[in-house]
Amino acid sequence: MMYSKVKALCRTYNGFDINGLGQLKDGRGNICPVTIILPTIAMEAVQETGSAVGDGNATESFMQLLENKIAEAKDMLLERFEWICSQSPDSAKFMYENNLMAGYVPEEGIRSAMKHGTLAIGQLGLAETLQILIGCDHTEPRGMELAKKIESLFKEKCAKYKKEYSLNFGVYYTPAENLCHTAMNKFKEKYGIIPNVSDREYFTNSMHIPVWKKMSPFEKINLEAQLTGYSNAGCITYVELDGGVKNNIFAMEVLVNYAMDKDIPYFAINVPNDTCLSCGYMDEMGDKCPICGGTDIQRLRRVTGYLTSSYTTAFNKGKRQETEQRVKHTGCEV
Numbered sequence: 001m002m003y004s005k006v007k008a009l010c011r012t013y014n015g016f017d018i019n020g021l022g023q024l025k026d027g028r029g030n031i032c033p034v035t036i037i038l039p040t041i042a043m044e045a046v047q048e049t050g051s052a053v054g055d056g057n058a059t060e061s062f063m064q065l066l067e068n069k070i071a072e073a074k075d076m077l078l079e080r081f082e083w084i085c086s087q088s089p090d091s092a093k094f095m096y097e098n099n100l101m102a103g104y105v106p107e108e109g110i111r112s113a114m115k116h117g118t119l120a121i122g123q124l125g126l127a128e129t130l131q132i133l134i135g136c137d138h139t140e141p142r143g144m145e146l147a148k149k150i151e152s153l154f155k156e157k158c159a160k161y162k163k164e165y166s167l168n169f170g171v172y173y174t175p176a177e178n179l180c181h182t183a184m185n186k187f188k189e190k191y192g193i194i195p196n197v198s199d200r201e202y203f204t205n206s207m208h209i210p211v212w213k214k215m216s217p218f219e220k221i222n223l224e225a226q227l228t229g230y231s232n233a234g235c236i237t238y239v240e241l242d243g244g245v246k247n248n249i250f251a252m253e254v255l256v257n258y259a260m261d262k263d264i265p266y267f268a269i270n271v272p273n274d275t276c277l278s279c280g281y282m283d284e285m286g287d288k289c290p291i292c293g294g295t296d297i298q299r300l301r302r303v304t305g306y307l308t309s310s311y312t313t314a315f316n317k318g319k320r321q322e323t324e325q326r327v328k329h330t331g332c333e334v
């Protein structure tokens with residue numbers, strides 16, 4: 001149940017604690033997340049209003065449905081929070097006996113520790129949602145404008161709940177490792193194939209720019225930096241580079257500095273790293289090892305937050321296709 005920030009690669013994040021620990025990070029965690037599948041709500045709005053995909057007439061109805069859905073997510077989180085708080089500290093004795101949970105007072109039960117954690121309201125598929133509502137994603141200004149309205153609603157509601165319930169509700173940009181594919185399958189069953197929406201095996205990660213959009217790393221950072229500020233329970237921004245960047249460390253430093261200047265809270269540079277299991281040679285490689293011709297190749301990738309030893313077996317069809325469709329943000333003019 002507890003996903004602590006101690007796992008340094010996880011995107012979850014603890015914002016300001018409303019119950020007295022302030023900005024303290026250690027000893028707190030993400031208590032539980034709920035993810036809202038935005039494209040499904042967008043389709044419900046399209047059907048409710050009798051409008052067509054992309055014509056812009058379902059936006060108002062979508063915002064109303066989303067508001068209701070955020071309230072439902074809050075209720076689900078409260079129910080789970082109460083369930084967790086009703087457990088005995090013996091179920092995670094090590095945590096309490098070793099003072100790993102900040103604020104724990106034995107006489108008060110584990111709620112005394114849990115109340116400092118984060119209740120995360122997450123989201124999936126902002127890019128596809130914008131396509132359904134207005135026919136473009138947030139790489140275009142009018143898409144970005146609506147994206148900001150949607151994220152403002154999340155932020156506003158989480159801030160309200162945080163105060164009202166005195167618990168740390170927060171906006172979370174969900175990685176959706178398995179959900180990206182299962183949600184897409186369910187969506188296709190219901191709505192079929194819609195171009196730029198359900199013609200792939202996965203929904204786009206949280207509010208990310210779709211992985212197949214060609215752009216420079218600076219453009220990618222510029223776009224996502226406009227939305228990361230709405231999240232206070234975790235986000236990540238990636239740029240994809242090819243293996244050759246190891247010969248240009250200066251370029252990596254420029255990118256890191258650029259992302260920091262744009263206030264990206266968590267920035268990651270993804271570089272593929274393959275290992276030939278026959279001879280041990282390591283680099284990015286195609287079907288065969290260039291040294292021994294071996295085909296038994298382990299493909300290390302950062303698919304979501306964590307480095308995965310071989311994404312071709314460790315992930316579902318959706319994430320595998322997403323990884324394969326990622327364009328490299330290099331070789332683009334700025």
Ligand SMILES: [Zn+2]
Nearest residue numbers: 276279289292
């Ligand atoms: Zn080899």
